[in-house]
Amino acid sequence: xxxxxxNLTEQFEFTGKAKTLSIIAIVIGLLAIGYGFSAKxxxxxxxxxxxxxAYYFACVCMSGAFFLAVQFVAQAGWSASILxxxxxxxxxxxxxxxxxxxVMAAGLYTHNLYHHWNAPGLTDPNxxxxxxxxxxxxxxxxxxxxxxxxxxxxxxxxxxxxxxxRLSNNxxxxxxxxxxxxxxxxxxxxxVIYGFTTPIFAFDTVMSLExxxxxxxxxxxxxxxxxxxxxxxxxxxxxxxxxxxxxxxVNNSHLHNxxxxxxxxxxxxTYVWFxxxxxxxxxxxxxxxxxxxxxFDNYEFWFYLNLxxxxxxxxxxxxxxxxxxxxxxxxxxxxxxxxxxxxxxxxMIMPGTVEEHHGFSIIEIGTAVGFVGLFTFIVLNGLSxxxxxxxxxxxxxxxxxxxx
Numbered sequence: 457x458x459x460x461x462x463n464l465t466e467q468f469e470f471t472g473k474a475k476t477l478s479i480i481a482i483v484i485g486l487l488a489i490g491y492g493f494s495a496k497x498x499x500x501x502x503x504x505x506x507x508x509x510a511y512y513f514a515c516v517c518m519s520g521a522f523f524l525a526v527q528f529v530a531q532a533g534w535s536a537s538i539l540x541x542x543x544x545x546x547x548x549x550x551x552x553x554x555x556x557x558x559v560m561a562a563g564l565y566t567h568n569l570y571h572h573w574n575a576p577g578l579t580d581p582n583x584x585x586x587x588x589x590x591x592x593x594x595x596x597x598x599x600x601x602x603x604x605x606x607x608x609x610x611x612x613x614x615x616x617x618x619x620x621x622r623l624s625n626n627x628x629x630x631x632x633x634x635x636x637x638x639x640x641x642x643x644x645x646x647x648v649i650y651g652f653t654t655p656i657f658a659f660d661t662v663m664s665l666e667x668x669x670x671x672x673x674x675x676x677x678x679x680x681x682x683x684x685x686x687x688x689x690x691x692x693x694x695x696x697x698x699x700x701x702x703x704x705x706v707n708n709s710h711l712h713n714x715x716x717x718x719x720x721x722x723x724x725x726t727y728v729w730f731x732x733x734x735x736x737x738x739x740x741x742x743x744x745x746x747x748x749x750x751x752f753d754n755y756e757f758w759f760y761l762n763l764x765x766x767x768x769x770x771x772x773x774x775x776x777x778x779x780x781x782x783x784x785x786x787x788x789x790x791x792x793x794x795x796x797x798x799x800x801x802x803x804m805i806m807p808g809t810v811e812e813h814h815g816f817s818i819i820e821i822g823t824a825v826g827f828v829g830l831f832t833f834i835v836l837n838g839l840s841x842x843x844x845x846x847x848x849x850x851x852x853x854x855x856x857x858x859x860x
Contacts, residue, residue, distance in 0.1 A: 462705045462856065464847045468697065470840040478833040485826010492819045503559070503568040504809040505819055508801050509827040510559045511661055512685070514552040514610065515678075516831070519686030520545025521617035522650060525643035528620075528636075533854030534713055537705050537845055541693050543624055544838040545686070546617035551834055553610040560606060560661070564599055569809060573597045573667040589668055597664060609657050616646040624846055631848045654679050662801075665808030669747045673732040678804075680725035684766075685797045687717045688790035693835070695787045703844055708781040709860040715780025718793060722770035726763075750807040754814065758803050765796025798824060 492502030520542040527535045563569025572590070577583030579591045590597070619642055627635035655675020663674045671677075691714045697703050736744045751759050769792045779785045806814045846852065 462845075464843065464845050466702065466844050467842065468702055468836070468840045468844055470836045474832070474836060478829045478836070481825050481829020482833065483826075483829075484822050485824075485829060488818050488822020488826060491822070498819065499566070500568045501810050501813070501815065502819055502823075503563045503566070504805055505823040506559045507563060507569060507661075507809070508798075508805050509823050510552070510556040511805075512798065512801055513827050513831055514549070514556045515682035516686050516689050517545050517549035517552045517617070518613050518650075518654075519682045520690070521549060521613060521620060521646070522683065523686060523690065524620050524639075525616070525646045525650070528639045528643040529647060531640070531851070533851035534710065534858045536849040536851040536855035537858075538690070538694060538703070538710060538855070539624070539846055539849070540839060540842075540844050541690050541697075542686070543621050544835045545689065547621050547838045548831065548834040549617045550614045553614050556661075557603075557606055557610065561603065564603075570602075570664060570667075572808065573664060574599060593667060597667060602660060602664075605656065605660055609653050612649060612653075616642060616649075620646075625842065627846060627848050628842065633850060636850055654682075662804050665805060666747065669744065671732050671736070671747075673728055673735075677725070677728045677732055680721060680728050681797050681800055684718060684721040684725055685794060687714060687721065688793040690714065691718065691786055691790040692794070693839075695783045695790075697844075698783065705845070705856050707858065708783075709858050710855075711783060711786050712777075712780045712860050715774050715786050715789075718786075718790065719770055719774040719780070722766060722774075722793065726767040729763075750811075751803060754812045755803055755807060758799055762796065762799045762803055765792055765799060769793070769796070 489502060489506065492498045492505070523542040524539060524546060526532075527539065560569065564574055567575060573593065574597075575585060577585035578587045579594045580586055581591075595601075620639055623635045623639045623642070627639075655678075658675045658678035659670075662678065663670065691711070694703065694706055694714070695711070698706050733748060736748060739745075770789055773785060773789045773792075774780055802820075849855075
């Protein structure tokens with residue numbers, strides 16, 4: 457297959473139905489959030505849903521930058537022609553960061569989030585609310601240090617995401633290997649920072665919602681979730697672009713590679729999830745088992761649905777080689793995985809915020825729809841700003857002629 461068959465200056469036009477639907481989705485989200493804040497008894501639930509979706513939004517964009525860095529460090533050739541998609545996701549990260557930090561700050565200020573360690577009197581020995589365990593963690597779990605960590609970690613991720621996107625643009629303009637070598641060097645640095653800090657980021661953002669409980673596996677459990685969600689997002693965008701007549705160079709072998717990653721890391725997610733569950737289950741310590749007791753007691757349906765969507769569906773549908781190469785099957789599985797990890801985050805966040813007062817109505821649905829619309833609008837708008845292929849990438853020919 458030769459490059460002469462492809463238009464290497466092709467650009468995506470973000471107009472028509474995609475743009476209209478994304479704007480409508482954003483409006484639906486704003487209305488749902490407004491409804492949640494219209495009644496005082498719904499404030500905590502609304503904040504929990506905002507945290508869920510803001511965290512999900514940031515994690516998918518972070519993992520877009522992570523995907524870029526992995527490809528550069530591995531010097532992968534197969535992905536050279538599809539890098540514009542994770543690049544657009546990475547460029548959306550600063551907006552996701554601002555939203556996430558705003559949600560956390562507002563939740564802390566109103567005590568609608570993180571009240572397990574931020575409620576008044578928890579660290580004061582003279583208070584009737586005094587909690588010795590929380591006092592012991594207060595050097596780490598205090599508002600200034602908590603917010604400082606969030607700003608630093610997310611700021612660093614955003615810096616590298618934008619840097620890799622800028623170097624890609626320079627590569628288009630200048631050619632040569634200078635930008636690629638810089639991308640390789642900065643990706644190495646980013647992956648080390650990312651690997652050491654994402655578990656702490658997950659501990660802070662989600663695990664501290666239930667500050668009396670901890671798991672040393674929680675960070676990697678979250679890493680697996682955000683990574684496979686990002687892979688599913690990349691697959692969905694690529695398939696829908698291809699169905700719309702763009703990116704004709706993306707073939708079934710590219711889809712096969714993405715399908716392998718989604719399949720493999722869905723199994724990895726299940727391994728970490730089960731290892732965390734099994735360790736707590738057989739240890740049978742009350743302070744540990746309370747985490748899963750809450751989820752069995754009040755969230756049993758979501759508990760089992762989580763496993764069906766994130767483990768059984770990708771296992772059964774992507775085990776076959778041919779299924780990984782069928783765009784409709786891969787698209788279906790990717791959508792299931794994205795919905796599945798919404799359920800996963802729902803299970804992580806709701807028991808530590810709204811406890812048994814959870815629900816599933818216009819607040820949950822509308823907030824999720826709104827963030828999907830916002831993500832779609834930002835990513836597709838970013839994707840339309842330059843050609844859909846990195847024409848001067850040194851491994852472009854390998855990607856254009858990629859066959860498995």
